[in-house]
Amino acid sequence: xxxxxxxxxxxxxxxxxxxxxxxxxxxxxxxxxxxxxxxxxxxxxxxxxxxxxxxxxxxxxxxxxxxxxxxxxxxxxxxxxxxxxxxxxxxxxxxxxxxxxxxxxxxxxxxxxxxxxxxxxxxxxxxxxxxxxxxxxxxx
Numbered sequence: 001x002x003x004x005x006x007x008x009x010x011x012x013x014x015x016x017x018x019x020x021x022x023x024x025x026x027x028x029x030x031x032x033x034x035x036x037x038x039x040x041x042x043x044x045x046x047x048x049x050x051x052x053x054x055x056x057x058x059x060x061x062x063x064x065x066x067x068x069x070x071x072x073x074x075x076x077x078x079x080x081x082x083x084x085x086x087x088x089x090x091x092x093x094x095x096x097x098x099x100x101x102x103x104x105x106x107x108x109x110x111x112x113x114x115x116x117x118x119x120x121x122x123x124x125x126x127x128x129x130x131x132x133x134x135x136x137x138x139x140x
Contacts, residue, residue, distance in 0.1 A: 007056060008087060008133045011094060014044040015130045019123060031108065034119070038105040041122050045098020048091040057088045086136040090129035097126035 018040035025033025051057070104118030 007051065007084065008137065010047065011044060011090065012130060012133060014040055015126050022119065022123065034108055035105065038101045038108060038119065041101040041126055042098045042105065045095050048094035052091055057084045083136060083140060086139065087133050090132035093125050093129035097122045097129065100125060
């Protein structure tokens with residue numbers, strides 16, 4: 001199993017709970033649940049940005065300083081991308097989804113119809129990241 005399990009499990013739970021809560025809010029016509037779902041997407045964006053900034057996806061985690069200094073990779077083709085490199089686009093999509101959820105949250109609070117467009121965009125973008133992670137799990 002991979003050492004940074006939270007890199008792929010935590011975002012999946014964020015998305016699952018967010019979509020579930022928003023769908024429930026839509027079906028039952030309960031605005032607070034839709035707002036909670038959007039807040040969860042925004043929280044996921046902050047977590048994703050934190051993970052990117054803290055260096056969970058930096059290349060120095062994949063090569064030792066000796067390998068870099070001795071140029072041991074010279075002449076070798078690296079055929080396999082590290083797991084963190086595969087899921088990095090998912091994290092960027094979570095950031096974009098959170099940015100899209102901000103106007104959705106604003107319009108939802110103000111009871112404007114434009115919120116639907118932004119909610120759908122935020123969910124679709126976050127689901128893209130979800131499926132990037134699901135696909136990447138095949139290679140672990």
